Amino acid sequence: MVELGILFTELFTYFIFAGLAYYFFYRLFRRVIKNRIIQKKFEGKDKILEEIKYSMSTVFIFTFNFAVVYHLQERGYTRHYKEVSEYGVFYLFISAFLMILLHDTYFYWAHRLMHHPLLYRHVHLIHHKSTNPSPFAAYAFHPLEAFAEIAILYLIAFIIPYHEYAIMMWWGYMLFFNVMGHLGVELFPADFLEKGILKWQNSATHHNMHHKFFNFNYGLYFNVWDGLMKTVHPKYYESFKEITSRGEQLKMAAFLESLNEESSGENEDKEFNEE
Numbered sequence: 608m609v610e611l612g613i614l615f616t617e618l619f620t621y622f623i624f625a626g627l628a629y630y631f632f633y634r635l636f637r638r639v640i641k642n643r644i645i646q647k648k649f650e651g652k653d654k655i656l657e658e659i660k661y662s663m664s665t666v667f668i669f670t671f672n673f674a675v676v677y678h679l680q681e682r683g684y685t686r687h688y689k690e691v692s693e694y695g696v697f698y699l700f701i702s703a704f705l706m707i708l709l710h711d712t713y714f715y716w717a718h719r720l721m722h723h724p725l726l727y728r729h730v731h732l733i734h735h736k737s738t739n740p741s742p743f744a745a746y747a748f749h750p751l752e753a754f755a756e757i758a759i760l761y762l763i764a765f766i767i768p769y770h771e772y773a774i775m776m777w778w779g780y781m782l783f784f785n786v787m788g789h790l791g792v793e794l795f796p797a798d799f800l801e802k803g804i805l806k807w808q809n810s811a812t813h814h815n816m817h818h819k820f821f822n823f824n825y826g827l828y829f830n831v832w833d834g835l836m837k838t839v840h841p842k843y844y845e846s847f848k849e850i851t852s853r854g855e856q857l858k859m860a861a862f863l864e865s866l867n868e869e870s871s872g873e874n875e876d877k878e879f880n881e882e
């Protein structure tokens with residue numbers, strides 16, 4: 608049955624992406640990345656369990672909508688095509704990229720709408736319960752917000768000629784960056800945002816600051832809409848720099864400390880010789 612297959616895929620991908628991120632950064636390499644923990648500590652277990660609980664309801668809602676689109680597709684109502692060769696491999700990648708661009712725009716505006724006081728209080732607040740989210744917050748939405756999030760799938764299916772491989776690429780890309788945005792750990796190098804086009808790529812710090820400060824940094828994949836609408840947090844670039852250079856600062860402090868010790872050692876020798 609198709610529905611069960613979709614449900615299994617949704618559950619599996621959520622737990623693989625969020626679970627591996629959690630295992631590597633919150634357990635296995637926690638000491639290695641400790642300087643890169645954005646808010647200097649991780650969220651407690653209770654909050655994480657709550658993120659998983661809401662994410663499970665989202666998994667069911669996403670599954671339901673994927674199944675609806677699948678049945679619409681089977682009846683020929685969508686722009687689905689069967690063979691990759693019909694549009695070619697190049698178009699397959701272009702169509703996945705178009706999905707990402709369309710989703711980025713859709714997400715930014717839907718997200719801003721979610722911050723309208725009425726919707727915020729009754730719906731979006733669930734996602735903002737985590738002020739220092741973990742990777743498991745990737746799908747932690749109120750059921751109504753989960754429906755709003757997955758509505759992009761209909762837009763894509765009715766607008767862009769698509770093959771299921773392109774949907775898979777887009778969805779994998781979405782989940783990867785969604786988990787990264789909620790990771791709570793900044794993995795990009797210190798000069799990442801200074802490198803031309805890369806400054807438009809959102810970082811883990813970008814979305815973490817959205818959870819901490821609420822009314823800034825609404826974007827999903829790219830910082831373009833936030834830049835255009837002047838909703839980038841005024842301290843975003845500064846915070847990114849501070850987090851990504853903490854390790855260097857600590858090394859420098861240790862170096863200065865060692866110099867201090869050496870020179871005070873020399874002074875002691877001097878005093879000893881003068882006596």
Ligand SMILES: [Zn+2]
Binds near residue numbers: 718721722734817821
């Ligand atoms: Zn929000």
Ligand SMILES: [Zn+2]
Binds near residue numbers: 734744789814818
């Ligand atoms: Zn979030």
